[in-house]
Amino acid sequence: MSDFTSSFWPIYISAITIGGILGCVLLLWISGTTKVPSASDNTTGHVWDGDLREMNNPLPRWWVGLFIITVLFSGAYLYLYPGLGSYQGSLKWSQTDQFDREVTKGNEQVAPIYAAFQGKSIPQLAQDPQAMAIGDRLFMNNCAQCHGSDAGGSKSFPNLTDKDWLWGGSPEQIHETITNGRQGIMAPVAEAVGTPEDVRNVAHYVLSLSDSPHDSVRASLGKAKFGVCAACHGSDGKGNHALGAPNLTDNIWLHGWGENAIVDRITKGLHNVMPAWQSKFTPEQLNVLTAYVWGLSNKDAGAVEAAAEGGTNNAAAPAPAPAPAPVATPAPEASASPAAAEAPVGDDASVQVADGVVKLYFAVGKADLAAEADQALADIVTGVQAGKKAVVSGFVDSTGHAARNEELAKQRAFAVRDKLKALGVAEDMIELKKPEAIDAGADAKARRVEVSLS
Template identity: 65%
Template structure:
């Protein structure tokens, strides 16, 4: 245990453990050496159930030895392993270290499998049946819980098969997305837009950009309010992949479609996170995965 945050608890645990073991040893010694006054017939005088008498016999030797072994074992174990508070132990073992070693061993074992893939560009890899079978399995194990087993996503989780990208769809950008993760943030914008009517008008203007059903009068009244959005979504509403601001003109809606959904985005803002995979997958695995994801919306080179 090396992750105590305060000195007090580290010492508390260390002292309590040591004192308990020493107390056991003292108890053993005292009870082994103290003489109990016994009667001439070697009974203590305690009688139960009318005729059950307690004899004053010592513990069998093997039993005493077991106690001694337990105490010695406890002390030796505490010396070798991290048992006393923050003390790391002579062997330097830790569960974290063991886990890292196992992960390293596993990664070394699978490295040869990926050796043939790592120098091939993703466009070519996407046409390689064996690499794509591995890519699909990696996707099922690591990505499908969020993006769906068909990679078509759901509300909040982008569809990876449609060629519409928040952050960009080149293999390099996909690799960066998988490795570092992404955090798409849109701040609440209602204050910058105006009152509730302004927000509703603006929402209709946003819907008009993609030719979605909208109220044309409201849309024309809301148009000027789009200035508050242009910094991120662009003056034409086509988005900006450098900051992950989506294209609002393409009728692909990550957070729901319609007036209410757009108003919700403006009023509440959006925070949407994809976790970094760098610690979970090797660079070789991520390379195969990004070729797989790229291939979902592109025709692979033969």
């Protein structure tokens, strides 16, 4: 097998290699045989500074010897190893073979470790600290560049720590995704939808599915056109794992949020590729990676030790818990203030009221309000009726992508604003205030919106 695409290059390389060696030989030969006419005192006749003369001595023997050895060495080397264009050398050595041998050797060394995982189901593997430590390293080296080192994803690269799946979150589905890769394809369907106005209307209908801010007149006009989308996203908009068509009702936006983003999807379509890993990993490694990814969103089942809030994420500990960042993030507000005395905050949406401030907590990556939000906001609503203003500020935890987090903080604040409006508070009595630092630390308490009266 030759790496050359044209027969010119092997010849060119051989010619300059052999030409170089012959040049050396020629130089040796010339300098060994040619006699410079010499003056009677064995100098060449060159004189510098009036007194400095160049002697006409032969080359030192050791130097000539080295030259000869070099020439012989290169001859032997080029005979044994590939060096002359496409000639493979009599030993048939190649970089690829050497690499393959080393990989095989490495695989043999780790085989006993993987053998211990054999026969374990994916949930069992997700509980095995050694398997998860390996999974963590495999993930960091191969997946983190796209999905983020906390697997939190970013625009167009899905978050693997939540329960929102394009292609399904069962162990089998995740295994299939990693092994054979996935191609998420949405064709541009604007023509099927109708006029550009129809497209905007349908976009507002899609926004209405997740209770995102939308124009309700447009949304009701757009509803009729959603049939085009229903083929893939389902008539209820909840998506279809077989096609990788996302749930449009959950307020999680992989490719951007808002009317313009959705109009873009409809007019330009999408093609999003998750590479296949079958040829890179052994079946055992694919299982470990599947268990690692599955464990990220199934931590109750997956990680007994790491279940506690703020669990550390060092390589030895299995850390499928998504929320804690691997670094000890300074969280001044979250830990120094009276918050420390409050009840601990779980991973689901919840509510706490203290000192007239309503704190609404959110699940990772979500902007959905807890069911008790209405009740908790009752005092705020009364306060507004008494002439005060409601101030709404969104915070996020420090895991994940900063731009995405900022977007999330905004969406959470919008969700609370919409809730207040639904509870009868006029929009001009609600002040959306961006906090100076939206990132409020690494634990569940950081994922919140605060509402107070001013």
